[in-house]
Structures are given as structure tokens and as C-alpha cells.
Amino acid sequence: MKKGTLSIIGHELVPEHVVIDEIEVKELLDKYKIKRVQLPKIKVSDPAINGLGAEIGDVVEITRQSRTAGISLSFRLVIG
Amino acid sequence: MRLKKIKGIKFGLLAPKEIRKMSASKIITPDTYGEDGFPIELGLVNQRIGVIDPGLRCKTCGGRMGECPGHFGHIELAAPIIHIGYAKMIYRILASTCRRCGKVLLGEEARSKFLEKIEQQKEKQMDVGVVVKLVFKEAAKTEVCMFCDEIQKRIKYDKPTGYIEVEIADADKKRRLMPTDVRERLEKIPDDDIPLFGMDPKNARPEWMIITVLPVPPVTARPSITLESGQRSEDDLTHKLVDIIRINQRFMENRDAGAPQLIIEDLWELLQYHVSTYYNNEIPSVPPARHRSGRPLKTMTQRLKGKEGRFRGSLSGKRVNFSARTVISPDPEIEIDEVGVPIDIAKELTINVNVTERNLEAIRETLKRGSEHPGANYVRRADDKKVKVTETNHELLAEELGVGWKVERQLQDGDIVLFNRQPSLHRLSIMAHYVRVMPGRTFRLNPTVCPPYNADYDGDEMNMHVLQTEEARAEAKILMAVKRNIMSPRFGRPIIAGIHDYITGLFILTWSEKRFDKEKAQDMLNRINIRGLGEPAGTFESSSGIQVPYWTGKQLFGRILPKQMDLQFRGVVCEKCIERGGICKKENCPREGYVVIKEGDLVCGVIDEMAIGSFKGKIIEQIFKLYGEDEAKKFINDSARLATNCIKQSGFSFGISDEDIPKEGKVQIREEAVYEAEHKVEELIRAYDAEELEALPGRSLEETLELLIMQELGRARDDAGDIAERYLGIENSAVLMAKSGARGSMLNLTQMAACVGQQSVRGERIHRGYQGRTLPHFKSGDRRAEAHGFVRASFKDGLTATEYFLHAVGGREALVDTAVRTSQSGYFQRRLINALQDLEVKNDGTVRETRGTVVQFKYGDDGVDPSKNECGKVVDIDKIISEVVEEDVGA
Numbered sequence: 001m002k003k004g005t006l007s008i009i010g011h012e013l014v015p016e017h018v019v020i021d022e023i024e025v026k027e028l029l030d031k032y033k034i035k036r037v038q039l040p041k042i043k044v045s046d047p048a049i050n051g052l053g054a055e056i057g058d059v060v061e062i063t064r065q066s067r068t069a070g071i072s073l074s075f076r077l078v079i080g
Numbered sequence: 081m082r083l084k085k086i087k088g089i090k091f092g093l094l095a096p097k098e099i100r101k102m103s104a105s106k107i108i109t110p111d112t113y114g115e116d117g118f119p120i121e122l123g124l125v126n127q128r129i130g131v132i133d134p135g136l137r138c139k140t141c142g143g144r145m146g147e148c149p150g151h152f153g154h155i156e157l158a159a160p161i162i163h164i165g166y167a168k169m170i171y172r173i174l175a176s177t178c179r180r181c182g183k184v185l186l187g188e189e190a191r192s193k194f195l196e197k198i199e200q201q202k203e204k205q206m207d208v209g210v211v212v213k214l215v216f217k218e219a220a221k222t223e224v225c226m227f228c229d230e231i232q233k234r235i236k237y238d239k240p241t242g243y244i245e246v247e248i249a250d251a252d253k254k255r256r257l258m259p260t261d262v263r264e265r266l267e268k269i270p271d272d273d274i275p276l277f278g279m280d281p282k283n284a285r286p287e288w289m290i291i292t293v294l295p296v297p298p299v300t301a302r303p304s305i306t307l308e309s310g311q312r313s314e315d316d317l318t319h320k321l322v323d324i325i326r327i328n329q330r331f332m333e334n335r336d337a338g339a340p341q342l343i344i345e346d347l348w349e350l351l352q353y354h355v356s357t358y359y360n361n362e363i364p365s366v367p368p369a370r371h372r373s374g375r376p377l378k379t380m381t382q383r384l385k386g387k388e389g390r391f392r393g394s395l396s397g398k399r400v401n402f403s404a405r406t407v408i409s410p411d412p413e414i415e416i417d418e419v420g421v422p423i424d425i426a427k428e429l430t431i432n433v434n435v436t437e438r439n440l441e442a443i444r445e446t447l448k449r450g451s452e453h454p455g456a457n458y459v460r461r462a463d464d465k466k467v468k469v470t471e472t473n474h475e476l477l478a479e480e481l482g483v484g485w486k487v488e489r490q491l492q493d494g495d496i497v498l499f500n501r502q503p504s505l506h507r508l509s510i511m512a513h514y515v516r517v518m519p520g521r522t523f524r525l526n527p528t529v530c531p532p533y534n535a536d537y538d539g540d541e542m543n544m545h546v547l548q549t550e551e552a553r554a555e556a557k558i559l560m561a562v563k564r565n566i567m568s569p570r571f572g573r574p575i576i577a578g579i580h581d582y583i584t585g586l587f588i589l590t591w592s593e594k595r596f597d598k599e600k601a602q603d604m605l606n607r608i609n610i611r612g613l614g615e616p617a618g619t620f621e622s623s624s625g626i627q628v629p630y631w632t633g634k635q636l637f638g639r640i641l642p643k644q645m646d647l648q649f650r651g652v653v654c655e656k657c658i659e660r661g662g663i664c665k666k667e668n669c670p671r672e673g674y675v676v677i678k679e680g681d682l683v684c685g686v687i688d689e690m691a692i693g694s695f696k697g698k699i700i701e702q703i704f705k706l707y708g709e710d711e712a713k714k715f716i717n718d719s720a721r722l723a724t725n726c727i728k729q730s731g732f733s734f735g736i737s738d739e740d741i742p743k744e745g746k747v748q749i750r751e752e753a754v755y756e757a758e759h760k761v762e763e764l765i766r767a768y769d770a771e772e773l774e775a776l777p778g779r780s781l782e783e784t785l786e787l788l789i790m791q792e793l794g795r796a797r798d799d800a801g802d803i804a805e806r807y808l809g810i811e812n813s814a815v816l817m818a819k820s821g822a823r824g825s826m827l828n829l830t831q832m833a834a835c836v837g838q839q840s841v842r843g844e845r846i847h848r849g850y851q852g853r854t855l856p857h858f859k860s861g862d863r864r865a866e867a868h869g870f871v872r873a874s875f876k877d878g879l880t881a882t883e884y885f886l887h888a889v890g891g892r893e894a895l896v897d898t899a900v901r902t903s904q905s906g907y908f909q910r911r912l913i914n915a916l917q918d919l920e921v922k923n924d925g926t927v928r929e930t931r932g933t934v935v936q937f938k939y940g941d942d943g944v945d946p947s948k949n950e951c952g953k954v955v956d957i958d959k960i961i962s963e964v965v966e967e968d969v970g971a
Contacts, residue, residue, distance in 0.1 A: 032926060038933045069942035 008047050015064040017049050020075075025059045028075055042076035054078045092283030096293040104128045104140045104151035107296050110325040112304070112314060124321055129153040130298035150298025155324065157294055157355075158331040159348055160259040162241040164356040164363060165381075166289035170262060171237040173269070173277060173286050176219030179245075180230040182268025184276050185222035186215070194218075194276055212278040223248060240363050241352055258348070263290040291355060296321060316377040320358045320369065327351045402429055402546040408501075409537050411524035412724050416576060416716055417562035419499050419513035419544065420524025421491060423453060426517040429546045430457050430488040431495060437483055444481050446489055450474030453490065453517065460486040491515055491546060496553050498545040498560065499525070501533040505909060508532035508565050508575060512556035528582070528716055529562060531694040532575045563713040567704055567947040574697040574704065574712075578689075578719060580823050584732060585723025586637065586687040587820035591672065591810075594633040595620065601631040604725045608718045610639050633726075638681040640718040641699070642707050646963070647677040649698045651690040652821040689821025692719055696821075705948070734813040739833040739876045745807040749800045749834050754872045757796030761789050761865045768863075785863070790838065790845060793870050797837030801830030808833065832875045836883070839869035839890030846889050854889075857882050 008014050020028075029036065036059075042049060044056055054060055058078045066072040105128035112125040119125040125132075128139045130150030138148035162170065177184055184191065194215050201208045223232050236244040236254075243262060247253040257265075266287040274281040302315035314322075331347045357369040360381035368376040384390045404425045411420050435443050449455040450469055459477055460466050462484040469477060481487075491497075495515040504510060511532065518524060523542055530536060547553045558564075568575035578586070588594075589604070596604060601613055616629035650656075650664075654673030657664050666674045667684050675685030677699070691699045704712035741749070767773045768785045776784045805826065808815050814832075817823045831837065839846055846869035852860035858867040866872070869886040873879050879887060918930045925943045927936040940946070950956035 032924060032934065032937075034932065034934060038928075038931070040934055064941075066941040068940050068944070069938070072938065072941040074937055 007051065009051065014048055015062050017052060017054075017060045017062050019049075019052055019054050019058050020061045024061075028059070036077060039075055039077040041079045044078050044080060049078065056080045090283060092280065093285070093288040094295065095285065095288050099152075099154050099293045099295045102152050103154035103295070105153040107153045107155050107321075107325065110322045110329070112318065112322075113312065124296070124318055124325070125299050125304065126153060129296065130300040132299050132303045148300070150300035152298060153296035155294040155296055155321075155328065157292055157351070158328050158335065159351065160263050161291045161294075161352050161355045162259050162262070163289050163291050164240060164359050167239075167241050168237070169277075170266070170286070170289055171235065171243060172216045172220075174243060174257075174262065174265060175235045176216050177265070177269055177273075178225040178228060178230055179232060179265065181225060181228040182265060182273075183225070183227050183270060184215070184273040185219040185225060185232070186276070187226055190218060191276070198275060198278060208278040212276070215276050240366055241356060259290055259352075263287050263292075266290065294324065294355065316371070316379060317358075319371065320354065320377060320379055323354045323369070324351070324358060327354055400545065402548060404429060404544045405541055407522045408525055408535060408540050408542050409522040410527045412527060412720060414516055414524060414526055415514075416526045416528050416713060416720070417513055418516045418526070419497065420516050420518045420520075420522075421497075421544065422521050422523070423517055423519055424521065425544075426491040426515070427451065427453060427455075427457075429491045429544075431491065431546060432548060433487050433489050435481060435483055435485040435487060440481065440483060443487050443489070444478050447474060447478040447481055447487065451490075454492040456487050456489045458488040460488075491517065493517055496547060496556055498547065498556060499523075499533075499542060500545070501535050501540065501542045503906070505534075506532075506570065508568065509534075510560065511562050511565055512560040513562060526720070527579055528694075528720055529576055530579060531577070532565065532568070563709040566700065566709060566712050566716070568695075569945070569947040571695070572946050572949055573695055574700040575694055577694040577697040577700050577716060578692040578723065579694055581727055581732070582720050582723040583687075583689050583693055583820050583822035584817060585725075585727035586692060586719060587816065587822065588730060588732070589633040589722065589726040590637050590682060590685075590687040591633070595630040596633070596636065597628050597630055600729070601636060603729065604636050604722060605639060606721075606725055608640060608721050610718075614639065634682040634684075637687060637719075637722065638677075640715060640722055641677060641680045641682070642703060642711060642715075643680040645677055645680045645702065645706070647675070647699065647702050649675055649690065651675055651685060651688045652693075652696070653686060653688055653819055654690075686820075688819075692716075693821055732813060734817075736876065738808075738812055738814050739829075739874070741804055741807045741833055745803060749803050750872075753796050753799035753803060754835060757792050757799075758865050758870075758872075760792050764788050764792070765863045786845060789863075789865070790840075793838040793865055796870075797830065797835050800835035800837075801826060804830055804834035834874050836871035836873060836875060836879070836887065838865075839871060839886050841890060841893050845869055846886050848889070854886060855882055 009017075025036075036057075039059065042060060044054060049060055052060070056078055060076050060078060062074045062076060064072050064074060105126045106122060107124060107126065109120055109123040111120050111123050113123075114120045119127050119133075121127075127136065128151065131138045131143070131145045131148055134145050137144055138151075140151050141148050143149075186194070194211060197211045198208050201211055224230070225232060231248075233245045233247050235257075236246055238244050238256075243257040245255045245257055266285075266289070269286055271281040274284075274286065277286070279286070297317065302317040304312050304314045304318065307313055327347060327350050331344070331351055334343055334347060353366070354369070356363060356366065357377070358379055361368045361377050361379040362381065369379070370376055382389075387393060404421075406422065406425070414420055433439065433443060443456075446454060447456050447459070447469065450471055451457060451474070455474075456469050458466055458468055459481070461480075462482060467473070467477065493514075493516055496512050497515055498510055499513045500510040502509075509532070511529070513525075516524075523544065525535075525542075533542070535542065547556055562576065566574050566576045595617075598613070598616075605613070613631060614635065617632045617635055619627040619629050622628045651673050653671045654669070655671060664674065667676060669685075672684065672686040675687070675691060675698075676683040687699075690696045700712055700715060703715050764773070764785060768781065773781060773785060775781045776787065779787065805815070808829070810816055810819065814824060814829045815826075818826050818829055841848065846854055849855055850860075853862060854867060854869070858864075866882070869890060871879055871883040871887055873883060919927055919935055920929075921927055921939045925938050926934050927939050928934055950959070
């Protein structure tokens with residue numbers, strides 16, 4: 001992270017982002033019968049995954065508070 | 081039929097070679113038809129490039145009119161011409177390539193960097209235009225070619241089709257580039273450099289942007305029409321092509337004769353004009369080519385562009401057959417999922433039926449009637465010959481009728497059709513109705529289905545589409561039937577429900593304890609399919625002294641509820657005692673605001689908008705969820721009938737005398753509300769003038785004054801309304817309608833009977849007009865209520881001249897607001913729909929777009945259909961517990 005920039009991680013409006021491992025990714029892709037590129041995307045430069053050590057090609061799991069479902073899980077493919 | 085998938089679409093430029101190859105005929109003569117009436121050889125309406133005359137055959141493919149799709153021809157231009165659509169691109173390319181060696185003026189490093197970037201964009205299926213723009217910007221900066229050391233000149237684009245070369249060192253040294261020069265320079269650009277412009281050298285060489293051969297569209301694309309007088313009238317494109325050929329010929333003749341350069345250049349310019357306007361007749365700074373009559377010609381671009389162009393007008397907006405449109409009017413006697421179709425329409429619209437052994441006799445009967453109403457208009461015999469059913473042949477046809485025939489039968493009762501009202505803003509704007517053929521000239525629909533269509537009967541027109549295939553009918557029945565759409569997917573509440581008089585009717589029926597003897601009770605339940613009246617509630621003594629059994633209104637309403645239904649809720653008449661710090665008396669509510677339904681009986685409470693109204697409708701919601709769509713449909717039908725029966729018995733009307741308030745009431749309103757407030761306002765003004773007024777936080781003194789005045793005058797109107805309400809009881813029609821939620825509000829009634837109140841523009845009192853005053857009737861600087869739009873009169877009393885004017889000022893704002901809002905929200909909706917239209921909820925619950933990319937892992941995060949959940953939640957736990965422990969735990 002650049003000096004003098006503010007981390008948004010931990011802010012209540014920023015949901016939790018976690019990089020998931022290959023096994024979980026495979027399970028996920030099998031579950032929905034999709035290819036990696038069919039996942040929603042997130043840029044490596046996105047402040048929400050800054051500092052997670054996510055690399056292009058990784059998949060992040062996002063845990064959101066949802067008004068309809070309480071907690072909802074979402075996944076995004078990290079792209080350049 | 082095998083489904084074919086489009087893998088991709090490739091765009092490119094037509095090479096002159098290709099144009100010649102695909103051409104069926106050279107076009108030389110500008111004339112169309114000869115004196116013999118036949119098309120001229122090598123002319124514009126050439127028999128090799130398509131046929132539009134019946135009886136003639138195409139000399140290229142041998143097809144007759146209709147069979148031959150038409151073939152392109154070509155015109156050899158005497159000199160190259162700039163294609164107007166690419167003029168800007170040509171300029172950019174000229175400016176970024178070397179004038180001698182033709183290479184793109186970029187260093188090796190920059191070149192490969194850009195090429196890589198373009199490749200990346202292509203891979204991501206993203207716009208390469210962004211990178212190409214940078215290429216042009218970078219390359220145009222170079223002053224000396226890095227490959228051949230040629231000193232570059234600046235290119236000036238002389239709109240619309242001229243290019244001027246200017247020396248960088250000396251701006252006065254200019255030279256005009258002729259299309260030949262331009263073409264020469266473009267030809268020199270090596271293939272390897274072309275991807276830098278986002279082009280593919282195999283499909284689009286830059287020099288192909290200069291026209292040397294003009295493709296001539298087939299006559300089928302520009303058919304001539306024969307006028308009544310027998311004269312032929314050619315298409316605009318043909319006219320334009322005639323101009324091009326004429327000038328082209330003159331150009332050639334002049335050049336061959338060795339005419340002076342000046343004349344040649346003039347003709348060249350003229351040819352450029354004609355070719356340019358042939359492609360686009362709306363080029364800025366170019367006068368449009370006109371028809372003899374002075375009308376601008378409709379050329380290529382004009383055919384494609386805009387609302388009525390090929391894309392939006394002909395491809396996206398095709399017109400349909402088997403449809404009808406007329407004015408709508410109400411018919412409370414038909415079912416909610418029916419539509420009354422005028423007989424004239426029913427006779428015109430048809431449904432195709434295949435004759436089988438099972439329906440043979442039935443169809444024979446239909447055919448026997450000929451074109452008398454439920455008859456048939458056409459038959460297609462087993463040998464595939466189509467015969468019109470006429471008065472003379474229908475009996476014969478009925479006799480001959482056999483299996484394998486197809487009959488185009490007229491629309492009849494029970495057929496399923498789609499019914500639609502524009503604007504089609506949500507899916508409920510098109511629903512499937514069952515046909516009911518009736519006399520008259522309007523579509524009839526049950527008033528309960530007005531809310532989803534947002535229809536009323538002030539002249540609205542609606543469209544009807546007759547479904548033509550069994551699949552379509554099945555789909556409509558399952559997905560689009562009215563009963564399936566009782567619950568709105570927008571807010572999860574019934575949208576098809578009681579409105580206006582239905583609410584009034586049931587309110588009157590269930591309000592207080594109304595008694596009906598047997599005859600009247602049965603009258604109420606007329607045309608409702610239920611079993612018996614049930615036990616009477618009691619007896620009363622009649623005038624002749626005998627005991628007569630009676631039934632209450634609540635009891636009668638209970639008859640149309642499902643037998644086992646239990647429900648409790650608060651109606652719109654509930655005055656929310658709890659929120660105001662009181663306690664809810666529930667069953668003993670004096671306003672009967674607490675509704676209790678036990679085992680299908682209305683135990684207490686009055687039926688109002690909250691019970692059966694559109695957008696609220698608790699009872700309908702409950703029935704739909706517990707008993708299903710058929711039961712819900714039946715309930716809506718029954719309640720509508722019950723309401724009409726009831727309101728018919730007592731009658732219900734509203735007139736000017738309903739706004740009457742007794743004299744003492746009027747005095748009270750004037751003195752207690754209006755004068756009081758006006759007095760207080762004057763008091764405030766005095767305090768302000770004496771600088772005694774204290775500013776509110778964050779506001780200036782003046783703003784504070786205005787705010788306090790607004791508050792005071794707002795209260796004046798409310799007070800006036802409260803006083804009026806005291807004199808107008810529930811027996812007043814307007815009050816009844818407002819309280820039950822049927823129509824109108826207490827505010828409307830206040831304005832009619834008591835006091836119209838403060839008029840406002842942008843939330844403030846009216847200040848516009850002259851300096852310091854709104855009208856010449858007031859003194860400049862007058863801050864009193866009257867001078868800034870406070871209307872103390874009621875609508876019934878009538879407004880004074882100044883009140884009237886200031887009321888109109890406020891009214892104008894409301895009018896403008898609605899006009900602006902509808903157009904803005906319409907456009908916003910259009911953009912939203914365009915963005916979301918391809919999203920689809922798949923069988924695994926994910927929302928995906930066309931490529932299969934997931935947009936949402938679970939629809940709405942919870943995967944629940946909003947029209948089937950409990951007010952936005954998957955389950956209403958309070959409700960379930962209440963049901964199990966048989967005690968109200970919620971609220």
C-alpha cells in the first residue's frame with residue numbers, strides 16, 4: 001500500500017474479502033458448472049482486496065450482510 | 081430445423097476488386113426504362129440486377145419477381161472519391177503516416193507497445209478504439225519520419241471531404257490533396273502497420289475507403305412505384321444514382337476532350353458531392369440533395385438512422401398481425417380474467433385449427449355458419465389450397481370438410497388472448513385474458529384489473545393479440561394468466577384487487593351492524609356461487625308484529641371467505657392509537673379498525689382498502705398464499721359482486737351539497753383557524769420588523785420568518801380540516817370514501833369544504849411577480865399571508881381574484897413537475913431495462929447473463945420470488961408462531 005493512503009478494510013460498508021484456495025475454487029466451479037472466467041470479476045487494484053496478497057487468477061470470497069438473506073456469499077475472480 | 085449459432089460477425093471494407101466480382105452488371109446509362117416500357121440494358125433498372133416487374137425473369141439467376149433476391153451492379157467512377165463515412169478516419173491516417181514511405185510515424189518501441197495493447201483489448205472483447213485514438217495522437221506529433229527521414233507536413237482537414245497539406249515551418253505553403261493523391265498515400269501503408277488503426281489488412285485496407293468503383297444496390301432494394309396515371313416514380317436512391325452516372329459521364333467526356341484543369345476540378349467536386357449525398361444526405365455544411373418537389377432525398381444513412389430507420393423501425397419494431405386495438409370501458413359483470421371483445425373484432429381475428437377426427441363435427445358446425453359469428457373465414461384443404469369462406473360456398477365446404485384440413489376459425493368465447501396497455505412498464509402490462517365476445521365497439525374489462533395496466537376509462541386504448549400456436553397458448557395460460565399475476569412481483573402484495581366502488585360497497589356492507597332480511601340477504605349474494613345463507617344472526621320484529629330472521633352485513637361478507645380462514649389485521653380506518661401512545665382496543669375499537677376473521681367468519685372490524693384494496697389487500701394476500709390463485713381469483717370476483725350488489729341497494733352519490741358545512745362551522749373555521757393564523761403571522765412579521773425575532777440555527781432571520789409563517793399557515797389548514805371533519809360525519813359520501821380508502825383524501829375534502837390553504841412554489845411561499853410583491857394588489861414588501869399565496873377560501877366558497885391567480889401559480893408548478901418526472905423516469909426505466917434485459921435466473925438459482933457469467937450467485941441473495949414471500953422476508957416467524965400457539969404474538 002502506498003504511503004499516506006487509507007485502508008478501507010474494516011469499514012462497515014466494505015464486506016469481508018478472503019482469498020480461497022484451489023480446492024475450494026474447484027468445488028465452487030463444479031457446484032455451478034462454470035468456468036473460471038464466468039465468475040464475476042474484481043480488479044487486483046481494487047482497494048477492497050488491497051493487502052490480501054491476491055494475485056491475478058485468484059478467487060476471492062466476499063461475505064456480505066444482506067437485507068433479504070441475512071448473510072450472502074459471493075465470489076469474484078481477480079483480474080488485471 | 082437445425083439451430084445454428086452465430087460464432088461471430090466480421091466487419092470490413094469492400095475492396096474494388098470484390099465489388100467488381102460480386103457485380104452482376106456494369107451500369108453505364110443513367111436511364112431506367114426505354115420507350116418500349118422495358119428496362120434498358122446496362123441501365124439502372126437493369127434486368128440482371130433484379131426484377132420488380134411481374135412476369136419478367138432475372139437474367140442473372142432466372143428467378144421471377146419475389147424469387148430473385150436481387151444482385152448488385154457497379155459503376156466505374158472516372159476518378160476516385162472520398163467515402164464520406166470514412167472522411168475523418170482518412171484524415172487521421174494521413175496525419176499519422178509518413179508522406180513518402182507510408183509507415184506509421186511511431187518508434188519501434190511505441191509501435192510494439194500499442195500493438196500489444198490492441199491485442200489485449202481484443203482478447204478481452206473490449207473496445208480497441210481507445211488505444212487507436214492514442215496511436216493517432218502519438219503518431220501525429222512526429223515531424224520527421226524515423227524510417228526515411230522525410231520531413232512531414234501538417235495535414236489540415238477541410239470539412240467535409242478536403243485535405244490540405246501545410247508545411248510546418250511555413251504555414252502559407254499549402255497544397256490541396258486530391259483523392260488520387262490520398263489514395264496513393266494510403267496504398268503505401270504496409271500491411272504490418274494497419275493493425276495499429278484497429279483494422280485488419282485482409283478485410284479492410286485503408287485505400288478502400290476511397291471509392292473507385294461504386295456498388296449499385298439491386299433494384300429490389302430501391303423499387304420504383306407506378307402511379308395511378310401510369311407514370312413511373314423512381315426511388316430516391318435511383319434518382320441519386322442517375323445524378324452520379326450523369327456527372328461521371330460528363331467528367332469522362334471533359335477529360336477525354338482535354339478540358340482545362342479548372343473545369344475538371346469543378347466536375348470532380350460535383351461528383352464528390354453526389355456520391356457523398358448518396359451515402360448521407362444530412363452532412364453538416366453540405367446542402368442536402370433535393371427532389372424535384374424540393375423535398376430532401378432519403379439516401380443510405382437516412383434509411384438506416386433514427387426511430388423510423390431500418391434498425392429501430394423495421395427490425396426491432398415490426399408490426400404484427402392477429403391484433404386489435406380499441407377504447408376500453410368497464411364491465412363489472414365479467415370475470416376478472418375475461419376481456420369483452422367487440423363482435424366486429426371477433427369476426428376479423430382468427431385462430432388456426434387442424435381438423436382431426438375428434439373435432440371434425442364441431443368444426444363442421446362452425447363452418448356451416450359461414451362468416452356468421454362464431455364461424456370461419458378461410459379453410460386450407462388437405463391439398464394445401466386456401467379457400468375463402470363465402471356466403472355461397474360455406475355449406476359446400478362444410479360438407480367436404482375432412483381430416484387434415486385447416487380452418488381459420490373466428491375468435492370465440494373462451495379463447496385465450498394477450499391484452500396489453502402501453503406504456504408496457506412491467507410484466508403485468510401484458511396479461512392473458514379469456515375472450516368474451518359481446519356487442520359494442522369497445523374492449524370491456526373488469527375494473528379490478530385496471531391497476532396492473534394503470535388503465536382508466538377516460539379514453540384509454542388497449543391492444544389485443546390472438547395467440548396462434550398451441551405452445552403459445554399453453555405458455556400464456558401458465559405464465560401470463562390474470563390469476564397468476566394477482567400478486568405483484570414489485571412489492572409482494574395483490575395488485576389486482578378492489579378499487580373505488582368495490583371498497584365503498586364492502587365498507588357500507590360491513591360497517592356497523594347492518595341487518596338484512598332473507599330476501600335482501602339473498603339479493604346481496606346474487607350471482608355469487610355459494611351454498612346457502614347460513615344461520616341467521618337473530619330476529620327482529622317486523623311492522624306486522626312477527627319475528628323475522630335477519631343476517632348482518634359482516635355475516636354476508638363471511639360467506640365469500642374460504643371456510644377455514646383465520647386472519648387479524650388493522651384496517652386503514654385504524655387511527656394507530658399505539659403509535660400515538662394510547663392502547664389499541666382491538667375488538668372493541670370504536671372505529672372498527674381491528675379486523676378479525678375466524679374460521680371464515682368476519683368476527684369484527686370493517687372491510688376497507690387494507691382488506692381488499694389494490695396494493696394493500698391483506699385478505700386477498702392471505703387467500704392467495706394459503707389457498708392458491710384460483711381461490712384468490714374467486715374471492716376477488718365474489719367480493720366485487722357483493723360490493724356492487726350492496727352499493728346498488730343503497731345507492732351512493734356525491735354532490736356539491738356534500739361539501740356543505742353549517743353556518744356555525746364556517747364561522748368557527750374562519751375565526752379559530754384562519755383569522756387566528758393570519759393574526760399570528762402578522763405578529764411574527766411585527767416581531768421581525770422590530771428585530772425581536774430570533775434566528776433558527778443555520779438559517780438567516782428572513783428564512784426563519786418564512787419558515788415560521790409556513791408552519792403557522794400549514795397548521796391553519798389542518799385546523800380548518802379538523803373543524804370541518806367534526807361537522808362532516810361518516811354518512812357523508814366523501815368522508816366515507818376518504819376514510820375507507822376508496823378514493824380521495826381528507827385533505828381533498830378540507831380544500832373543498834373548509835380552506836384551500838397555502839400555495840407554494842418549490843416548497844416556499846410564492847414570491848415571484850413584481851419587485852417585492854406578487855401582484856399589484858399588494859403593497860411592495862407586504863409579507864402577510866394573503867400577499868404570498870395563502871388561500872383562505874374553500875373551493876366551494878370560491879376564490880377571490882388574487883387567490884385564484886396565486887393558486888394557478890402553484891398549480892402550474894405541479895403540472896410542470898409531473899410532465900418532467902414522467903419523461904425522466906421513462907428514460908431512466910429504458911436504460912435500466914436495456915442494461916438488465918439479458919439477465920436470466922437459471923435453474924440452479926443463479927442469475928446469469930448471455931455468456932453464462934454469473935451476476936448473482938443466488939437470485940436476490942435469498943432465491944425467493946418477491947411475489948410469493950412475506951413482505952420481503954422468506955418467512956414471517958411471528959405469523960407462524962401466532963398460528964401455532966393461537967395467540968397474537970406480533971404487534
